[in-house]
Amino acid sequence: xxxxxHPAPRLLAEIASYHAHVYFDGPEQRGLAGWIRDRVAxxxxxxxxxxHDKPVGPHHRPMYQIAFxxxxxxxxxxxxxxNRQGLSVLVHPNTDSPYDDHLVHALWLGETLxxxxxxxxxxxxxxxxxxxxxxxxxxxxxNA
Ligand code: ZN
Numbered sequence: 001x002x003x004x005x006h007p008a009p010r011l012l013a014e015i016a017s018y019h020a021h022v023y024f025d026g027p028e029q030r031g032l033a034g035w036i037r038d039r040v041a042x043x044x045x046x047x048x049x050x051x052h053d054k055p056v057g058p059h060h061r062p063m064y065q066i067a068f069x070x071x072x073x074x075x076x077x078x079x080x081x082x083n084r085q086g087l088s089v090l091v092h093p094n095t096d097s098p099y100d101d102h103l104v105h106a107l108w109l110g111e112t113l114x115x116x117x118x119x120x121x122x123x124x125x126x127x128x129x130x131x132x133x134x135x136x137x138x139x140x141x142x143n144a
Contacts, residue, residue, distance in 0.1 A: 014095045017134050018073055020066040020080060021059065021090040023113060032085040033064065039083065040066060041138040044076050048137055058102055058115040061088075067134045077109075079144050084109050094131045096124040 024033040030053075041048060049065035068076055080089055090113070092106035099120040124131075 010095075012070075015070055015093040016131050017070065017094045018068055019090075019092055019094065020068070020076070021063045021092075022066065022084075023059070023061045023063040023088045023090070025061055029087060030062070032087055036080075036083060036085060036087070037064065040076070040079075041140070042142045043079070043140050043144040044068065044072060044138065045136045045140055046072060046076065046138055047134050058117060058119050060114055060116065067132075069134050075144055081109055086110065088113050090115075096128075097122065098124070 022033050022036055024030045037048060040046060045068075047067040049067065051062075051064050052059070053062050055061060066076075077091055080091075088111045089109040090102070090106055091109065092101045095101055095105075099117050099122045102115055102120055103117045
């Protein structure tokens, strides 16, 4: 082997939680986004964020956020894959690197959309808590 040594891998423990951002454009897609939101609420213990009908933060398109703990990922993300109704969904980890979380380490379901990375910190300072813990605000009763 030649060249520069590889860095040590980052640890899964660096991922505090995940977000899924469900984007919509126009009233028809907003309706589909609402359908997804209601079905998620019925099935998963997650934190549903407010509707953002205007672009906010790095997001150029209206959306809402679903925050969820790491153990929810293997059920929620596959569910979103087959139930996203054609909408674009950004799934990103929450670590101490918000820029990388959104622009380097994210995955997209459906169409990839542009993000404005300029508003995202490259690295949180030690002890800085920009990532709020997930506060579940759903009460699921249905099987996914
Ligand atoms: Zn997010």
